[in-house]
Amino acid sequence: MGFLRVAGRVAGAGAVAGAGLTAYAAWEARAFVLREVAVPVLPTGQKPLRVLHLTDIHMTPGQSRKQEWLRSLGDLRPDLVISTGDNLGHARSVPVVLDALGSLLDVPGVFVFGSNDYYSPTLRNPLQYLLPDDGDRRTNVPQLPWPELQIGFLEAGWLDLTNRFSTVAVGDTTIAFAGVDDPHLGRDDLRAVAGPADDSADVRLAVTHAPYLRVLDQFARDGYDAIIAGHTHGGQVCLPGVGALTTNCDLDTARAKGLHRHPVLSAPGDPGSSWLHVSAGLGTSPYARIRVACRPEATLLTLTARG
Numbered sequence: 001m002g003f004l005r006v007a008g009r010v011a012g013a014g015a016v017a018g019a020g021l022t023a024y025a026a027w028e029a030r031a032f033v034l035r036e037v038a039v040p041v042l043p044t045g046q047k048p049l050r051v052l053h054l055t056d057i058h059m060t061p062g063q064s065r066k067q068e069w070l071r072s073l074g075d076l077r078p079d080l081v082i083s084t085g086d087n088l089g090h091a092r093s094v095p096v097v098l099d100a101l102g103s104l105l106d107v108p109g110v111f112v113f114g115s116n117d118y119y120s121p122t123l124r125n126p127l128q129y130l131l132p133d134d135g136d137r138r139t140n141v142p143q144l145p146w147p148e149l150q151i152g153f154l155e156a157g158w159l160d161l162t163n164r165f166s167t168v169a170v171g172d173t174t175i176a177f178a179g180v181d182d183p184h185l186g187r188d189d190l191r192a193v194a195g196p197a198d199d200s201a202d203v204r205l206a207v208t209h210a211p212y213l214r215v216l217d218q219f220a221r222d223g224y225d226a227i228i229a230g231h232t233h234g235g236q237v238c239l240p241g242v243g244a245l246t247t248n249c250d251l252d253t254a255r256a257k258g259l260h261r262h263p264v265l266s267a268p269g270d271p272g273s274s275w276l277h278v279s280a281g282l283g284t285s286p287y288a289r290i291r292v293a294c295r296p297e298a299t300l301l302t303l304t305a306r307g
């Protein structure tokens with residue numbers, strides 16, 4: 001067999017494999033799963049609290065399967081919803097997101113926004129996410145109608161945690177919250193939410209879209225029991241058996257998704273730490289609707305008693 005014929009067959013096999021992987025990655029991007037995690041942060045004897053963590057929905061009007069799956073989460077009847085941003089993927093998505101959230105808007109909720117609530121998505125080379133951060137945040141594009149989404153959430157009774165504190169009573173449990181605006185855009189005002197977390201509450205939770213270390217360090221140092229974040233998409237395109245190749249921020253890839261600890265760096269003699277939950281989220285950029293070894297997810301966090 002001549003060299004050219006062998007080379008042609010190799011190229012053909014590569015093209016078939018590439019097309020197969022692309023088809024699989026497009027399928028996985030729509031293969032939504034509910035992940036369930038217990039987080040031991042409540043005082044002894046306190047009844048467990050079921051918290052639905054939603055993030056990175058990146059909704060476009062035509063994504064009917066995602067809308068149906070999101071609507072079905074209302075059947076979980078959680079005690080609380082935490083939304084960590086990147087809800088939008090299109091200028092006409094606000095009513096679509098509000099409609100898909102359905103009965104979840106009747107549940108107490110808190111929220112912060114991410115860059116993809118504020119700014120329209122842009123076409124980027126997907127490989128760019130694997131390279132060092134160039135600092136370009138593509139904010140020179142049309143803004144998305146995030147104020148309408150904010151009004152929709154506020155009218156539902158959800159609390160805006162953008163660079164602020166808030167306290168929520170859910171059943172018998174009092175939760176002291178702090179939240180920041182999106183650190184990926186540098187909009188986190190850490191001074192606005194600095195200081196020891198409220199000890200009089202039953203549990204202290206901090207919320208951010210992107211889990212940048214400066215934010216995690218401050219919330220852990222201030223005594224928050226758990227920090228809830230999105231943004232990473234869990235790495236989005238992962239290597240089976242290896243995991244995430246990027247977090248799109250300065251968080252290590254080992255914590256790209258799931259429940260981990262975040263140590264109190266400023267107090268080396270103190271082994272204290274916060275829980276960190278990062279969700280891989282439900283969506284992708286509309287320009288890269290693929291996922292590999294990283295299913296799109298929502299997470300049901302069950303807060304349980306410590307120890």
Ligand SMILES: [Fe+2]
Pocket residue numbers: 056058086114116231232233281
């Ligand atoms: Fe996102």
